[in-house]
Amino acid sequence: MNITIYGHSLKVTSALRSHVKEQFNKIDKFENVFLSVHVVFEVIHGLHTAKCTVKVPHSKDLHAECTTDDMYKSIDELSLKIQNQLRKAKELSTEIDHETLVLDDNDENIDE
8 A cells, every 4th residue: 555644834753654554554455446545744723634635546536634633533533534435435336337237237138
């Protein structure tokens, strides 16, 4: 999994980096769905924001953003949001594949 981590107006520590990797390892089950993950951290007026972009082939990129009073909470919530979006994208692609197969089967029956 390719994870890129940047800090905007803050230094990304090794603890933050390892927490991101730990949280985003949970999305390995969707490995065939995405190409890369880009995470950006920033702190504005005491609020910690984590933003994420996930590159998905043959689809629009997925985006999520979480703002809390703690960066680790923001990372946890961000991971959950991305997991939900990836789950929906995977289900949608599976439904589309299934509908295509059903249509193909029906077309064969009509011709006979």
